Amino acid sequence: MSESDVKLKRIVIDVLKPREISLVDLSKALCEVSGTNDVAIVVKEVDANTETISITIEGKDIDFDDVIETIEEYSCAIRSIDEIEVYKAKPI
């Protein structure tokens, strides 16, 4: 079984986001990432210029690199990956 048969189905990322970036825009952009079905964001802390948020992404085969790229494009800093779930796709 090749490595590519292991798919990412859930990931929780702790992110520091500038306050002017809207949660709606960020969550919609993340939902556009290939293999993503659901995106949920929870605000954990609010500062003068930034907000600490927890992003939960669920899908059948989430494109991790694209997720990271999108988060960075939206001027956000990734602080940690808090949870991750993968599964092995059954051969057809």
Add this chain to the structure above:
Amino acid sequence: MGGEEESDSLSFLEVLEEKADNLRYYIKLSGVSEIARRYFVMNAFDGAVTMLGVLIGAIIGGGLSPKIILTTGIGAGIAMGVSGFFGAYLAEEAERSRRIKKLERALHIDLDDSVIERAAKVAAIMAAFIDALSPVLATAISLIPILLAVIGVIDAWTAILASIATILVLLMVLGLFLGKISGERILYYSIATTCAGLVTGILGLLLHVLYSL
């Protein structure tokens, strides 16, 4: 072949639509609309009052040649446009790069090529264009009667009086616009802006008194 051409033009439209969407997003994100509105009123006001000054100066100096007034007005308009463009662009860029540096310190990341950085660039360019075009527009509108005099449609005196009237109306319209933005005291704003024109006129008369001493 036809299908290919069709898909080419479709993808071109899609790219264009995406660019327009991005632009709308950057404008929303940077909050430049509010700044642009402020710049627009401020500089159109500048343009109109400057033209009033040029006209009053021409009357006092006795230089009633519409051609000279027109070229002086165009010169003043171009100068205000160029100064507006560079002034607004540099000021906005400096202000926004300060803001980005502050954010970079808070986030501990480089914001190069992020939406915030791109939005800041769009905002600076948009503010610069509005800052440049608004006085030029006000000057152009004020100079229409003078242009008519140069062509020979109306005489010099009528043109100058019509131009002053146009400027006062323009100032009043700017006041109405401000009143509409504030959502209240429309009359107050339009009287205030028209008064600025009248103050210019009074100061011009004082200049006339000094000039005749």
